[in-house]
Amino acid sequence: MKIYVVGIHTGAGKTHFSAAFCEAFGYDYFKLIQAGSPKDSDFVAKFSPKTYIFKEGVFMQTPASPHAGKKLENLSYKGLELTLPQSENLLIETAGGLFTPLDEKTTMIDYIVTFKHPCVLVGRYYLGSINHTLLSLKALDSREIPLIALVMMGERDEHFDSFIQSYAKVKIVHLPFFTESDFKAKSTECKKAFDSIL
Template sequence: MKRVFVAGAHTDVGKTFVACGLVQAALAAGVSVEALKPVASGFDPDDWIDSDPGRLLRALGLPLTHEALEGITPWRFTAPLAPPMAARLEQRDLSLPAIADYCAARAAQSCADFFVIEGVGGLMSPIAEAATGLDLMGALKFPVVLVGGSYLGSISHTLTALETARAHGLTVAGVVVSQSRDPEAPAFLETLCEVQAFARDAPVFGAPLDDLTDWPPRLYEAL
């Protein structure tokens, strides 16, 4: 089984876009896939079709039902805050061991050929009480696909996240630079080339806006 953890160098850089691209590439290759986004905040239970879990379910070809939602994202919080902050508002517990054990058990029990986990926010965003996304990644030890943007400052964010992951003993299987929707953002191809120049042995892929035709199959094959 191939396993991968899709992490962000920052928030709103396209983690779900990349996770969906990998899912679709694997399915197109005839491979069975299972995916999780174990924790989500800013979640509207009355309008979640276009949420991150909803988009992952559609990529998997699964029905948009409450049962399917519960299976892909068991920890959901309404406030658009870091998950532990949102959990406190709802007076709910959110612990790293619970999340890590759940993810590990699901991966161990899965019969799928490809297992994808998507994190929240950036690499060091809090995901549970006294724990960041990096802590979850360290507990699971899945190879990492790191997603960065192409906004002004994104090169530093991406390379810092890359070195942080490596310093914690994680295998970075690929880096994806997603194109910014901001018309004032630096040139996408130049940003991509700058990241490639400093990424050393990590393969770097460019993800143009809304384009899932080229890079997902190449990224999937690189894992």
């Protein structure tokens, strides 16, 4: 099974979740586009060293929106021509949010629509996250992109959860951010939560 990991915005916690999920379920990891260093794949390799990591679809040195980095570095690629690795169990981490540019003409969600697989939407709790979460859920639903679950990173906010569940009726999985000392425990929590979903 191929699964996209998408975010409600940049810095939502996609890479933290990816490391925990790959460790828990033995998935391979692929970063569609990497802008800047250190690489997200380095983080995954550090926490989940048994995970097989494919070379990213595109790498750019510039830590910026890919369409800007592409121009600054004179890179030549077309976003919708990037190919996914051959793997029976592959986690595909996108960059930024759903509408983050992939190149000058397309966004992450355009790629997902073109090469459709189920996705996990990752968010974190902050003022404004309800709006960003609902907009992201609506974007996925309107394009008929299957949603496995909404994963919320960080300390649980009951007010957020109750509103999102009431309004959007989606499954919410909670995963605190982790350190090296508690990664195994958090990965186990992740596995328990998704065992009943997948």
